[in-house]
Amino acid sequence: MQAYIDQTADFVRQRLANAEAGHDWWHILRVWKNVRTLLKQEKADRITCELAALLHDIADSKFHNGDETLGPTLAGEFLNSIGVPENLVRHVQDIIFHMSYKASLGVVSFRSKELEIVQDADRLDAIGAIGIARAFHYGGFKNRQLYDPAIVPDLHQDRETYKNSTAPTINHFYEKLLLLKDRMNTDTAKRIAAERHAFMERYLEQFFREWEGN
Ligand code: ADP
Ligand code: NI
Secondary structure, three states: OHHHHHHHHHHHHHHOOOOOHHHOHHHHHHHHHHHHHHHOOOOOOHHHHHHHHHHOOOOOHHHOOOOOOHHHHHHHHHHHHOOOOHHHHHHHHHHHHHHOHHHHHOOOOOOOHHHHHHHHHHHHOOOHHHHHHHHHHHHHHOOOOOOOOOOOOOOOOOHHHHHHOOOOHHHHHHHOHHHHHHHOOOHHHHHHHHHHHHHHHHHHHHHHHHHOOO
């Protein structure tokens, strides 16, 4: 079983060699580590969680014309090619498909403890110090402003809207990042999220103080 994980890590590391920094191999590595942290407290199948964490971003739909099935399909092809048992492959595919923020906003058609853990691990990487870095990186990549007091956050955005919006990066905190702590599935992730959330709030307070010149 460990061999499956090692081979999958090698595959993903190579596949994401030239990925953009928000979803590069380092993001995968952090999510993988988050999964292992959560598994110290949460009971679930370790192999399933680790394989899904490794494979969850190999074909992000926003880089593939919104195709949400390509990721699970490619993950399945890879896992089959290294001989992973069929039921395990299917579970990993279900996790990847249902993990995206967008899918999670729709009708819930699949749940498992393993999905909850991997989804939490991914969401934890969007908040706290890393989350702040990723947001400003994304904003810079899209040439967004840091902040504009005249442009108020739109609190009812879905993923497609905020990805394509031209709003300043600070708005993204109110439109998504500060909402994530209440979307965690597991108690362990809720505890970690509370700390990372508090750090973002302190960051924003300081940001606005400095914006006003003191
Ligand atoms: P995920 O892969 O978790 O669904 P996304 O693909 O939506 O996340 O976003 C990847 C990273 O880019 C996240 O850290 C997210 O906060 C950040 N990001 C997405 N949209 C914006 C935005 N409009 N402004 C700033 N950061 C953004
Ligand atoms: Ni991710």
